[in-house]
Structure formats: C-alpha cells, structure tokens
Amino acid sequence: MAVVPKFVGERIKRREDPRLISGTATYVDDVRLPGTLSAVVLRSPYAHARINSINVDAARSAPGVVAVLTGADLKDKVGGIPCVAPAEHIPFHPLLAQGKVRFVGESVAVVVASDAYKAQDAADLIEVDYDSLDAVSDPEKALEDGAPILHEEFGTNLVTRALVPNPAVDEAIAKADKVIKFRIVNQRLAPVPMEPRGALADWHQALGHLTVWTSTQIPHLLRSALAAVLGLPENRVRVIAPEVGGGFGAKLNFYREEALVGYLSRMLGKPVKWIERRRENLATTTHGRGQITYLEVPVKNDGTVLGIKAKFICDMGAYLQLLTPAIPGFSGLMMTGCYKIPAMSFEQVMVFTNKMATDAYRGAGRPEAAYIAERTMDMVAGELGLDPVEVRRRNFIPKDAFPYTTCAGLVYDSGDYNAALNKALEIVDYPKMRAEQAEALKHGRYIGIGIASYVEICGIGPSAMLPPKVPGWESATVRMEPDSRVTVLTGISPHGQGQETTFAQMAADAFGIDIDDVTVVHGDTAIVQYGVGTFGSRGLSVGGAALMMSVGKVQDKLKKIASTMMEAPPDQLTFTNRTVALKSDASKSIPLQAVVDAAYGWKMPIPGMEPGLDATSVFEPTGCTFPFGTHISVVEIDPDTGVVKFLSYVAVDDCGNIISPLLVAGQVHGGIAQGIAQALYEEVVYDENGQLITATLMDYAAPRAQMLPRYELAHTVTPSPLNPMGVKGVGEAGTIGSTPCVVNAVMDALKPLGVRHIDMPLRPEKLWRAIKDAKKA
Amino acid sequence: MYPGQFEYHRAASIKDALDLLKRYGDDAKLLSGGHSLIPMMKLRLAQPAHLIDVTKIAEMRAISESNGKIVIGAAAAHDTVANSSLVRDKLGLLAEAAAAIGDVQVRNRGTIGGSLTHADPAADYPAAVLALEGEIKLEREGGSRTVKAADFFLDLMTTAVQPGELLSQISFAPIPAGAGYSYQKYPHPASGFAMVGVAALLSLDRSGKIASARVGVTGLGPKAFRASAVEAALAGKSADAATIAAAAAKTADGIDALGDIHASSEYRAELARVYARRAIQAAVARAKA
Numbered sequence A: 001m002a003v004v005p006k007f008v009g010e011r012i013k014r015r016e017d018p019r020l021i022s023g024t025a026t027y028v029d030d031v032r033l034p035g036t037l038s039a040v041v042l043r044s045p046y047a048h049a050r051i052n053s054i055n056v057d058a059a060r061s062a063p064g065v066v067a068v069l070t071g072a073d074l075k076d077k078v079g080g081i082p083c084v085a086p087a088e089h090i091p092f093h094p095l096l097a098q099g100k101v102r103f104v105g106e107s108v109a110v111v112v113a114s115d116a117y118k119a120q121d122a123a124d125l126i127e128v129d130y131d132s133l134d135a136v137s138d139p140e141k142a143l144e145d146g147a148p149i150l151h152e153e154f155g156t157n158l159v160t161r162a163l164v165p166n167p168a169v170d171e172a173i174a175k176a177d178k179v180i181k182f183r184i185v186n187q188r189l190a191p192v193p194m195e196p197r198g199a200l201a202d203w204h205q206a207l208g209h210l211t212v213w214t215s216t217q218i219p220h221l222l223r224s225a226l227a228a229v230l231g232l233p234e235n236r237v238r239v240i241a242p243e244v245g246g247g248f249g250a251k252l253n254f255y256r257e258e259a260l261v262g263y264l265s266r267m268l269g270k271p272v273k274w275i276e277r278r279r280e281n282l283a284t285t286t287h288g289r290g291q292i293t294y295l296e297v298p299v300k301n302d303g304t305v306l307g308i309k310a311k312f313i314c315d316m317g318a319y320l321q322l323l324t325p326a327i328p329g330f331s332g333l334m335m336t337g338c339y340k341i342p343a344m345s346f347e348q349v350m351v352f353t354n355k356m357a358t359d360a361y362r363g364a365g366r367p368e369a370a371y372i373a374e375r376t377m378d379m380v381a382g383e384l385g386l387d388p389v390e391v392r393r394r395n396f397i398p399k400d401a402f403p404y405t406t407c408a409g410l411v412y413d414s415g416d417y418n419a420a421l422n423k424a425l426e427i428v429d430y431p432k433m434r435a436e437q438a439e440a441l442k443h444g445r446y447i448g449i450g451i452a453s454y455v456e457i458c459g460i461g462p463s464a465m466l467p468p469k470v471p472g473w474e475s476a477t478v479r480m481e482p483d484s485r486v487t488v489l490t491g492i493s494p495h496g497q498g499q500e501t502t503f504a505q506m507a508a509d510a511f512g513i514d515i516d517d518v519t520v521v522h523g524d525t526a527i528v529q530y531g532v533g534t535f536g537s538r539g540l541s542v543g544g545a546a547l548m549m550s551v552g553k554v555q556d557k558l559k560k561i562a563s564t565m566m567e568a569p570p571d572q573l574t575f576t577n578r579t580v581a582l583k584s585d586a587s588k589s590i591p592l593q594a595v596v597d598a599a600y601g602w603k604m605p606i607p608g609m610e611p612g613l614d615a616t617s618v619f620e621p622t623g624c625t626f627p628f629g630t631h632i633s634v635v636e637i638d639p640d641t642g643v644v645k646f647l648s649y650v651a652v653d654d655c656g657n658i659i660s661p662l663l664v665a666g667q668v669h670g671g672i673a674q675g676i677a678q679a680l681y682e683e684v685v686y687d688e689n690g691q692l693i694t695a696t697l698m699d700y701a702a703p704r705a706q707m708l709p710r711y712e713l714a715h716t717v718t719p720s721p722l723n724p725m726g727v728k729g730v731g732e733a734g735t736i737g738s739t740p741c742v743v744n745a746v747m748d749a750l751k752p753l754g755v756r757h758i759d760m761p762l763r764p765e766k767l768w769r770a771i772k773d774a775k776k777a
Numbered sequence B: 001m002y003p004g005q006f007e008y009h010r011a012a013s014i015k016d017a018l019d020l021l022k023r024y025g026d027d028a029k030l031l032s033g034g035h036s037l038i039p040m041m042k043l044r045l046a047q048p049a050h051l052i053d054v055t056k057i058a059e060m061r062a063i064s065e066s067n068g069k070i071v072i073g074a075a076a077a078h079d080t081v082a083n084s085s086l087v088r089d090k091l092g093l094l095a096e097a098a099a100a101i102g103d104v105q106v107r108n109r110g111t112i113g114g115s116l117t118h119a120d121p122a123a124d125y126p127a128a129v130l131a132l133e134g135e136i137k138l139e140r141e142g143g144s145r146t147v148k149a150a151d152f153f154l155d156l157m158t159t160a161v162q163p164g165e166l167l168s169q170i171s172f173a174p175i176p177a178g179a180g181y182s183y184q185k186y187p188h189p190a191s192g193f194a195m196v197g198v199a200a201l202l203s204l205d206r207s208g209k210i211a212s213a214r215v216g217v218t219g220l221g222p223k224a225f226r227a228s229a230v231e232a233a234l235a236g237k238s239a240d241a242a243t244i245a246a247a248a249a250k251t252a253d254g255i256d257a258l259g260d261i262h263a264s265s266e267y268r269a270e271l272a273r274v275y276a277r278r279a280i281q282a283a284v285a286r287a288k289a
Helices: A017-021 A116-123 A167-175 A219-230 A256-268 A278-284 A324-333 A366-384 A388-395 A417-428 A430-442 A499-511 A539-566 A592-600 A661-680 A733-753 A764-776 B014-027 B037-042 B078-083 B085-090 B092-099 B104-109 B112-118 B125-131 B228-234 B241-248 B265-286
Strands: A037-043 A049-055 A065-070 A107-113 A127-132 A158-164 A178-186 A198-204 A209-214 A237-240 A272-275 A291-299 A308-317 A344-352 A446-455 A474-480 A486-490 A518-521 A573-576 A579-582 A589-591 A614-619 A628-637 A644-654 A712-715 B007-010 B028-031 B050-053 B063-066 B069-073 B135-140 B143-148 B153-155 B166-172 B180-187 B194-204 B210-218
Touching: A037 A116, A037 A256, A037 A278, A049 A107, A065 A116, A065 A256, A107 A116, A107 A256, A158 A324, A167 A291, A167 A308, A167 A344, A178 A366, A198 A256, A209 A219, A209 A256, A219 A237, A219 A256, A256 A272, A291 A324, A291 A366, A308 A324, A308 A366, A324 A344, A324 A366, A366 A388, A366 A446, A366 A733, A388 A417, A388 A446, A417 A430, A417 A446, A417 A628, A417 A644, A417 A712, A430 A446, A430 A628, A446 A733, A474 A539, A486 A499, A486 A539, A499 A518, A499 A539, A539 A573, A539 A579, A539 A589, A539 A592, A539 A614, A579 A592, A589 A592, A628 A733, A644 A661, A644 A733, A661 A712, A661 A733, A733 A764, A764 B265, B014 B028, B014 B050, B014 B135, B014 B166, B028 B037, B063 B085, B069 B085, B078 B085, B078 B092, B078 B104, B078 B112, B085 B092, B092 B125, B092 B180, B092 B194, B112 B125, B112 B166, B125 B180, B125 B194, B125 B210, B180 B265, B194 B265, B210 B228, B210 B265, B228 B241, B228 B265, B241 B265
Parallel strands: A037 A272, A209 A237, A308 A344, A486 A518, A644 A712, B007 B050, B028 B050
Antiparallel strands: A037 A107, A049 A127, A065 A107, A158 A344, A178 A291, A198 A209, A198 A272, A291 A308, A446 A628, A474 A486, A474 A614, A573 A579, A579 A589, A628 A644, B063 B069, B069 B166, B135 B143, B135 B166, B180 B194, B194 B210
C-alpha cells in the first residue's frame, strides 16, 4: 500500500467542493418531504404604522390555502424572538406584528398553502388597514425630543447606554500637544449570503417531535431557542443545518420565520416550508455595522497617541435580534488596535430606529474598530505631517510585550506587528511607490497609498466574555470506526469555511491515515453532541482544539492497547502510515487495523478497559486569539469622474500556524472583497421615512469579481499559545484589514487637494465633488 | 419570488406569435430572454395571463446579410451578437455594446429585441442602435412596418411598438470602411446597467477632418437619444482634443438627467460628458483618414 502522506500545511483542495460545484449539495429548499405546505409571509410596506384591522377572509378561502395567521392568532400562544445580550430596554419581539409595525418588511401575516404560488396569490388578497406613523431612520435623531417612539412602553428610543469611562483620557487631552477630532461612519451593510434564509419544519404528532431544517450557523443554540419559544422539551426538537450557502454572521441568529414554520407544522400536522426571497433577504435578514463615532485623539507632536475618546451612536433597528446590542462593545474595546495607547474611554448610545435590526456581520464590531484605529493613525499622520508608516511604528505594541494587556483590559495573546508591516511595505516597494506617487501628481494624476495594520479578536472565546446562552466553548467527538476509518462529529457548523477539509487533515495526520479515511459530520443536533456553532472565526481555534482533545484521547487508548501488543511503552509509540510504530524505529510496527480490531474485539487485551474507540471533549478557551496583519492598497482616482482604480493590493495576514493554505487564501479573498465593498460600494439606504431604497440587488451594490483588484497575499506566522495548533483564525481578517486600507488610500490620493475625510461608501460621485470643490477653492 | 399564474405558449412562427397576440390581447406578453419581464413578474409588477415565447422562431434568431444590410433577429442573444463574426466585421460598434451588457449569464439569455422593446433607460443596446441608425421591423397582422431607431424610443420604457405588433428584426447598414467607433460605458455598481453609455461612430475625410459623427447616449435621461448638438459640433471640424472636448460638453444639454443613490442627475450629466469625450476620442483613434 502506498505511503500515507501528511496533510496539515498542504494545499489540499476543499473536499466540500465536488458536491457544491456539481449541483448535488442539499440546501434547505432541496429537502423535499411528501405533503409539504408552503408558507409566504405578508410584510409591512410601512416603516411605522398602527394596524387597525386585518381582513384575511378572502385569503382564507383562496384556492389551496390551508391556514392564514395574523399576530392576533399567536398572541399569548408562542414566545418572542430572544435577545440574549444585556440591554436596558429589550422589547417583546413577536413572530407576527402585534398591533403595530416598526420597520419595512416586518411580518404581519403568514399564509400556508399547497404551494408557494398559491400562498402568494392569497397573501395578495389580505387587506390590512394601517395608520401610518412618523418614522425615525437617522439614529442621531432617535433620541431627539419629539422623535417618534417605536416602543411606547419604554417612553424612549434608547436601547441602552454603555459607558467605559477613564479620567486618564481627559488628562491626556488636557496635556496633549494636539487633539485631533473627527466623526466617522461605519455604514449599514447587508450581508447578502448567496443562499437566503429558509426553514422547513416537520412535526411528528405521535412522537411529539419536531424536526427543523434551517439555514443557520448555530443549530444547537437554535434548537434551545426554538424549544423555548414553542414550549417544547429540547429532546423533542431536532435542528438540521444542511448545506448552508453562506451566513457572514446573519445566520448566527434566530428568526421569526424559523419559529413560525415550527408552530405551523405542529398546528397543521404537516411539513411547512418557508424560503426567503432576495427582497426579503435585503429587508428582513439582519444588517451589519451602523455606527457613527465621534473621536477625540490627544497626540504628541512626534506622533505618539496618548489616548482615544469616543462617542458611538449605534443603530440597532426596530427590534433586538440574538446579539444586537452586544456587537458595538467589540468596536469600543478594540478601537486602540495594535497600538500601545495608554488610555481610552467611550460612551455608546444604542438606539431604536424604524429599520431592520443590526447584528453580527463578518467581523462584528472589529471592522468598525479597525476602521477607527487605522483612520486615526492616518489622521494623526496627516495633521502632524508625518509618514503614516512612522506613526504606526511609533505606536505599535512591541513584539516583546506579549501577552499584552491593553488599556481596555483585553489580553493580546501574541503579535509582531512590525514584521507584518515590513513585509507588506517590502512587497509594494514603499519608497519607490511614494516616489511614483509624487511624480504622478506632477502630471495631475492622483495616486494614493493606503495602509492598515489591523489586529482583531478571534477564537471567541472564554464563555465569561459572552452572554450565558451563547457560550464560548466548543465540542468534538472522534470515533475510530471498526474499519479504522475516523468519524468526527463537530459542534461547529461550517457554512463555507471548509472544516470538512481542515479537520480531516488534522485527524488524518494524527492517526497516520489518509484524508479520505476521515469523515466530518456537523449541523445535525440528533447526530452531533451539543455544540455552539460557527462565528467569530472560532471554528478552527476553538472547534479544532476540541477535536485535538478527542483525538488525543483516542490516540491514548490506541497506544495503551498497542503497547500490550508490541511490548513497548505507550509514550514511545506513534501513528504513521496506517500503523502504530515505535517512534525510534518505524520499521517496528503493527497495523493500525490490528489495534482497532483489538479495541472492538470480544477480548479486550487490557482487562477492565471499555471496548470501542471514541471520545467526546469540550474545549473552553482561556483567552481569545488576536490575528493581525497589514494590508496596503495603491489606488488612482480619475479626477474627471472620481472613479477609483486599484493599482495594487497587498495583504499580509498573520493567523498563526496555517493548517490549510488554500482555505486561508479563500477566506482572505472573500474577506477583502466584502471589505473593499464596504469602502467603495455597499450601503443599506433607508430614506427619512424609513423606506428601504436598497430593496433589490439592482440598487444594493454587492461586489462582483470585475469590481475587485488582483490580490497579492503573504503571511507572517506568529503562533497563538492558547490552543494546541497555534492557530488564530482568519475568517474575518480580510474584511477587517481591507476597509481602512482602501479608505486610507483614497484619502491619501486626495490629500494634495486638502481633503481630510469622506465617509464610506466612497462612491465616485462623492470623490468627484470633493475634487471639484477643492479645485474651486 | 413567486409570479402569478400564467399560461406559456411557444410560438412556432411569426404568424403564430401574431395570432396568439391577437387572441389574448392585453392579457399577453411576448417573452424573449425574459431578463426584464420575468423579474417584473416575480415582483408581481407584471401579471400577464399568457406568455408567448418567440425565442424558438428560427428566423428571429438568425443573423444574416442581405441586400447590403446586416439583419439581426430580435431573439438573438447578446452573446450571439457579440461573438458573431459578421457583426464583429461589419457592425463592430454593436458587438462592443453587446459585449458590455450585464454578465455572461445575462448575455447568454437576454436578447436584442427584448432589450429594445423594454426600453430601459439604462440599457446598453439603444445607444449603439441609435448611432448605427438601425431600422426596426415591426410585424403586425397582415403586414409589417419599419421604424427608424431615432423614432423608436419615445419615453421611459415606451417605444413605437403598438399593441398587436412584434419586433422581428433590426437591420443596419454596415459601418463604412475606415470609420471609427467606440462604446464607452460606466457600469452601475449594483445593476450593471449603464450609469451612462455612449456610442460614437464617425468618419474622417481625406484631410483628417470629421466628415460625419453620430453619437448615441444611454443611461442619462428617461430614454436613449442621439446627441445631435454634439454631432453638429464635430461635423466638418478637425479631430483635435479641444474640438472633441467642446463637442462632448454638449452631451447632456437639454436632457432631464436621471438620479439615484449611486449617481445624482448632476453627476450623471458630468459622466455623460466625460464618457462622450472618451468615446469620441477612441472612435477618432480608430478611424482612418
């Protein structure tokens, strides 16, 4: 038999891809159960309105219709959608509007029919009598006197106010050479996963058991929430996340429709399916970002930053989803970036607006933080006439300072920020680029070089950092089957990340078997032990650590059994090429299968040892990992049109050790695409009346390949001490590094014209106006 | 997205399509590539009871040359037009515009006749068809008529097509030897349609002066149009940068420019002037005196 190679660190093609690219993967809508009914949700066209009456008579008698429900039918019969993050005001979040609608797209009624077309036909017959109310869509106006109040019971649109005071910041402001003040906006974004949401529920009356297939990142947490809302025991609810076509944080949630189909299936005794349409996706799947930040930055004339003081206005939307008010905290805590800034303080005012709720979106609070930190560094450089590279170097946390406790109290595990910066500068040939930039300017060409040295927080995380119902640990079961193939059951729920590949690489190497001898199972609460899910770039660093714990337990058992068979101490044995062999002499070995046979056999070689070869473990991280890197982009602005053209894009990311280089590259590629899109293209726009303007992909500018540059990727490797693999996480890094690097580049290009800051997205028109105004002045 | 109920009819011939159109009247819509109609049906902005598919009518898909004209069947897909050697050789401007539409999937399904009759103000084809002075053939029961491109686009999504009529083909005189042309487009970042698109076609005389110029503009106003002021400012002039810039500056004159969140009307007008200049410059660079 051929020698079994090693897999960790190799460029392994994703094992998920054959089914995805051949159209044989099973998404929620591909699950077909006999007799399934279709649900269509009638949604509010108003941002804010009182519901006087709903007439469903015509809908109920329409062809094929089985049921029509409104909020009144559900009142006191089901719970609401939970928000597990603490907040002063958490409103009841109904499955269907109760007397009032508070954002465009809010669910008002649901129609169940023999097919979705008939359900839609019937939904068109429902007559809702609304009294339109004034709406508030600008978060800065939500707390003004006279602003329309969304939830009357609170008498205010305040969700909560978070204060992290520190008098040292005010002292720094008093004694600084200069205090730089500015306001920046992280605009609302729509995550736009390729597969919208969808859920199929199947109630088994005799078993009293509910199965729900849903497009989610958190099948186990969702099972808990669903059972609670529907009043079912958790062991009678099964949640299956089949193939999930992207989530980006938007499916780290629990939505009205997931509960509705469960309720309806139980009520009707039939499977009920709801599939989200793209318009619904843009209006009723959580948005991300939505933060306005006022900054005061005291500095010394040499570029040393003495502190950061921030006030955030955070746009929460009309209701609170699972983690809505928890997201801004990351932005505040991480806004000092990779800098040894001695003091920071912030106030966050989170407000209700007549819009869809915000929540996690790729980076979830850290892109906003990196944007603040990296725009700050460029502002400091600009105001003091220093090179942005020098300002960063002056303020970097030095590499010998790790583990480093920031002024916000976070403990950065490891880092070498200069190494990543240097590598990126080398790749772009920074001095040469600066010379070219100066030369181009003489000919009226506006070239800009943008740098972002980011640090982010991954491997989330110690459970104490998170709300009780969203803990930070992760689970894994490793089972060596009787034929010495391995099955991994992981509590994470990959939806594009590729852990079916990564985990198979790790398990294969650990047991000296082929990658094709490992199967990774996830996303089914009836098969997999309770787990937490995939978000916050935690799959590998937390889920992988749990996997390695279980791998170790199975290895130990195999070694103990093998040691009696080989008459060698267990600690001198290793797994290689489908054998258990002496570390010192691989020729002295026995086939792995012989050991497995013994473990499953009728006569266990070690008296008293349990037969079988499986182990389940839970890894509770002791801290978070802090990946970092430097992205540099070089852009040219067409002064006639304001159009931004990329001349180059370099990303140097440090995510610790790399298990799967192709998957890391894929994550960085996708992350940069979404980050560039925030910088240049994307914005969820509601008008002043709360109408959603970006309601279709004809208006919402999700990035396409031709809108993006070629990327040059490189890495530095600074292992994390917090998990056995030394990995940090890379799912969001690209998004976090790219946005500020692109904005910094554009602002650098316009610096000769005296432009200081323009808010994202940097649409060509905004740049064209800035250029025109500057030339006029 | 669930459209309302409709009946699908596959027309076997132009006559068949006209018969069906007559039978179902206002309840019917002609279906070609479906790239505008079907999204509208999914949003239930259109709810025709009958769809008459014209894409299986062989003569409506054909691209041919007859009597010195290039004739393009209305149901020819954008990709077919963009890659037809006949079109590339003799109507390069049309091939350029076709290649600039949407993405590969759109170009594989969308058709020239569908695009022209839908008359989206930001569609790419109309600019080129106007500059090429295409002749649009409309079939009706018992006969047909031909409408010049300049008379075809009436207003926002409104054309000269009358109820009961079917656009069967568009014919063009080939681009004369030595003429230069270019289609320059700034794509809308969300839709991929033209924020503005300018098609320029011009010939130089022996002295290098511009003998004639035709400029079609899309994306700017409620309908695509010929920029006649620009054309007039070019005709008979030398093809230098100052002349071109001065002419292009007239592109948006008298046009009620569209605006959206990505580009206000003021900015769109400026984009049109800039892209007109670039299209004319590129056309001049290709033209041979």
